[in-house]
Amino acid sequence: MLRRNFMALAGAATILFGSGQALSQDMPAPFDKAADVNIALVRYLSTGDFFQAYLAGVENQAAALGVNLRVLDSRQDAALQADMVDQAIALGVDGIVIQHGLTESMKEAAQRAVDAGIKVVAFDVNVENEAIPQIEQSDYQLGKMALDQAVKDNGNNFTAGYVYVPGIAPLDRRHVAWEETKAANPDITEVAQFGTLDNPIANSVANQARSVLQANPTINVVFAPYDEFAKGVKIAVDEAGLTDDIDIYSADVSTADISAMREPGSAWVATVATNPAVVGEASVRALALMLAGEDPGASVVVPPTLITQAFLNEQDIKNMDDLGAKMPQFQHADVAMADWMPLPPR
Amino acid sequence: MNDRLLDFSIKYGFLILLFGLIIFFSLTTNGFASARSAAFVLQSVALTGILALGVTCTLVVDGFDLSIGAVATSALMLSAYSMVILEHSALVAVLLCLSMGALVGLINGLLIVRFRVPDLLATLGMMFLLIGLQRIPTQGNSIATGMSLGNGVVAEGTFSKAFLWIGRHRFDLVIERLLPMPVVIFLLIAVFIWLFLGFTRHGRMMYAIGSNERAAGLVGVQVNNYKIAAYMISGVTASIGGILLAARLGRGDIASGNNLLLDSVAAALIGFAVLGAARPNAFGTAIGALFVGILLQGMTMMNAPYYTQDFVKGAVLVSALVFTFYLSSRRTGAGR
Numbered sequence: 001m002l003r004r005n006f007m008a009l010a011g012a013a014t015i016l017f018g019s020g021q022a023l024s025q026d027m028p029a030p031f032d033k034a035a036d037v038n039i040a041l042v043r044y045l046s047t048g049d050f051f052q053a054y055l056a057g058v059e060n061q062a063a064a065l066g067v068n069l070r071v072l073d074s075r076q077d078a079a080l081q082a083d084m085v086d087q088a089i090a091l092g093v094d095g096i097v098i099q100h101g102l103t104e105s106m107k108e109a110a111q112r113a114v115d116a117g118i119k120v121v122a123f124d125v126n127v128e129n130e131a132i133p134q135i136e137q138s139d140y141q142l143g144k145m146a147l148d149q150a151v152k153d154n155g156n157n158f159t160a161g162y163v164y165v166p167g168i169a170p171l172d173r174r175h176v177a178w179e180e181t182k183a184a185n186p187d188i189t190e191v192a193q194f195g196t197l198d199n200p201i202a203n204s205v206a207n208q209a210r211s212v213l214q215a216n217p218t219i220n221v222v223f224a225p226y227d228e229f230a231k232g233v234k235i236a237v238d239e240a241g242l243t244d245d246i247d248i249y250s251a252d253v254s255t256a257d258i259s260a261m262r263e264p265g266s267a268w269v270a271t272v273a274t275n276p277a278v279v280g281e282a283s284v285r286a287l288a289l290m291l292a293g294e295d296p297g298a299s300v301v302v303p304p305t306l307i308t309q310a311f312l313n314e315q316d317i318k319n320m321d322d323l324g325a326k327m328p329q330f331q332h333a334d335v336a337m338a339d340w341m342p343l344p345p346r
Numbered sequence: 347m348n349d350r351l352l353d354f355s356i357k358y359g360f361l362i363l364l365f366g367l368i369i370f371f372s373l374t375t376n377g378f379a380s381a382r383s384a385a386f387v388l389q390s391v392a393l394t395g396i397l398a399l400g401v402t403c404t405l406v407v408d409g410f411d412l413s414i415g416a417v418a419t420s421a422l423m424l425s426a427y428s429m430v431i432l433e434h435s436a437l438v439a440v441l442l443c444l445s446m447g448a449l450v451g452l453i454n455g456l457l458i459v460r461f462r463v464p465d466l467l468a469t470l471g472m473m474f475l476l477i478g479l480q481r482i483p484t485q486g487n488s489i490a491t492g493m494s495l496g497n498g499v500v501a502e503g504t505f506s507k508a509f510l511w512i513g514r515h516r517f518d519l520v521i522e523r524l525l526p527m528p529v530v531i532f533l534l535i536a537v538f539i540w541l542f543l544g545f546t547r548h549g550r551m552m553y554a555i556g557s558n559e560r561a562a563g564l565v566g567v568q569v570n571n572y573k574i575a576a577y578m579i580s581g582v583t584a585s586i587g588g589i590l591l592a593a594r595l596g597r598g599d600i601a602s603g604n605n606l607l608l609d610s611v612a613a614a615l616i617g618f619a620v621l622g623a624a625r626p627n628a629f630g631t632a633i634g635a636l637f638v639g640i641l642l643q644g645m646t647m648m649n650a651p652y653y654t655q656d657f658v659k660g661a662v663l664v665s666a667l668v669f670t671f672y673l674s675s676r677r678t679g680a681g682r
Contacts, residue, residue, distance in 0.1 A: 046486075047486070047600065047602075048486075048488075048600065049487055049488050049600075052485070052486050052487050165652065192649055193649065193651075194646055194649070194652070195652060196652040196655075197652075198605040198652075199601040199602060199603070199604070199605055200419070200422075200591065200595065200599050200601035200603070200606075201601070202595055202599060203393070203591060203594065203595060204605070206594070207386075207389075207390035207642075207643070207646075208646045210386040210389070210390070210643075211383075211386070211643045211644075211646040211647045212646060212647065214377045214378075214380075214382060214383055214386070214647065215375055215376050215377050215378070215646075215647035215648075216376075217377070231595070235594060235595070238514075239386070239389075239514075239526075240382075241523075254488065254490070255490045255491075255492050255493045255494075256488055256489075256490030256493075256597040256599075258492065259490055259491055259492055259597075260596075260597075318491075318492040318500070319492035319493060319494060319500060320494070321494055321500075
């Protein structure tokens with residue numbers, strides 16, 4: 001494991017930089033004195049595997065650059081998050097990554113940071129500011145690719161259950177893909193829509209899904225575009241003894257999800273995901289490009305990857321590390337890159 | 347005549363409403379009236395029901411336990427940690443969780459009786475403490491087999507078959523594999539708490555403490571011990587809930603458990619109205635949990651969105667509270 005990581009690191013480093021990790025002298029200002037560069041991550045959401053992995057990505061890329069990272073976590077308090085941007089301005093940071101939040105509360109705070117001469121990037125929150133690039137994991141693509149796979153596996157004539165909670169930005173964007181797929185394939189019937197964010201989410205969704213499957217025995221495909229939803233539906237399908245009759249398509253992935261997908265006869269056949277750690281790295285790289293006076297573009301989209309049950313079984317993938325090793329596009333996204341940019345060790 | 351009608355409606359109103367709901371859903375939805383539906387309605391109720399029975403014990407002594415949801419999710423994380431990372435057996439994991447629940451209950455009780463911290467505040471503090479504590483060992487990550495532990499080490503342990511059996515086994519009853527294990531545990535705990543509170547000396551003492559703590563103390567009831575016991579029962583039942591949750595999910599999911607807390611408190615409060623008891627009681631709590639469960643599952647089968655379900659839950663709770671507090675006071679007023 002360690003050895004493989006080392007090999008991967010050595011390989012990546014050799015290809016990209018010729019030899020070893022980029023030395024700070026090779027990097028453009030201000031990274032020639034990287035220890036003097038301070039960046040802040042201002043978070044809105046932090047609880048859960050996705051956000052934990054995102055944070056890890058941000059930390060790793062910041063460490064690879066050698067800059068100081070300060071993490072400000074508002075824990076779903078929109079007003080506090082705006083205050084934290086002001087706090088970061090007062091601390092005199094050079095760059096800010098805004099992670100999630102509400103447009104209404106963050107728009108002005110972000111503008112204040114830009115006015116103070118600070119470089120800002122925003123992940124998954126639209127702050128309506130031309131000076132601020134958007135980092136996205138393309139939730140629309142996540143939904144679209146999962147549904148394309150569902151149509152490929154089941155034809156364009158199936159009876160679907162759909163798990164959705166309106167008002168949650170990423171789910172709303174995935175919902176667009178579902179509406180489009182339904183419009184393009186009139187023989188797909190949605191007989192039930194359900195969903196809840198009561199936690200533990202998987203347990204609450206499992207309870208709902210049991211009722212839905214009982215009331216609608218014709219369902220043969222469930223589109224559950226969030227892994228907690230998919231996990232809940234899978235529990236219900238198992239309990240109802242319908243594993244052979246129903247296929248679950250979802251979005252997002254984690255180590256726990258991989259083992260659920262790989263259980264013998266699992267109904268969870270495919271998921272589409274971006275690696276949240278890679279998104280975190282791309283966020284910091286985009287910010288670094290701006291600090292070095294380069295332009296990362298108005299939006300930096302980290303492309304998602306289709307992960308099927310068959311692939312996981314063939315390659316005997318047990319966790320996220322295996323997945324990254326067997327699927328290089330999941331380990332690293334070639335976005336917001338520059339020749340001088342050091343990458344985190346893998 | 348009017349008084350008798352009022353009496354009757356206070357006493358049986360809720361049960362009649364429950365019966366009416368079952369008939370309504372049987373007629374309007376496809377597949378509600380079946381043994382399988384009954385089994386999964388009960389399954390969806392089992393978890394909140396078990397927690398609600400625990401909170402009932404603290405309500406009986408005029409206390410309150412806000413930490414049950416967090417105890418349940420802590421037990422969920424602890425069982426996963428114990429089996430997946432420390433590679434313990436199912437028995438060790440279960441015993442660890444139960445003792446954790448008892449310990450939390452003991453600390454809650456001591457905070458309340460020895461340190462004189464008001465019950466809501468003590469258990470609120472415990473709730474936050476546990477929500478944080480359960481995430482410290484894994485730095486906020488969920489626990490699953492194959493997770494990397496840093497330094498290239500991978501967690502090799504798995505949820506043992508015996509442990510999953512607790513949450514997933516189903517007994518044959520009329521139909522094969524019908525009755526889920528959590529439902530059996532829920533019913534056992536319900537019967538036990540019902541007998542304990544209603545038919546033992548200890549249970550009556552606890553009610554006496556709840557209605558007048560000073561008077562109970564003056565006639566020689568060991569108020570403090572009973573109060574601590576009530577919180578320990580609540581902690582242990584909450585940890586049983588967490589074990590069942592872990593066995594159903596098959597992984598250590600981080601969750602605050604606040605929804606579990608709210609749902610089970612609602613069930614216990616609705617229970618006040620059942621049979622016109624106007625006080626916490628185990629039978630009422632079980633019926634209250636069942637009432638909410640039937641309503642939610644029935645509405646899900648009718649494709650009702652989640653926010654209407656919260657609305658209905660609230661409406662039921664408010665009307666139950668009106669039943670309890672307004673109508674009962676009128677009844678005693680009329681009798682005077």
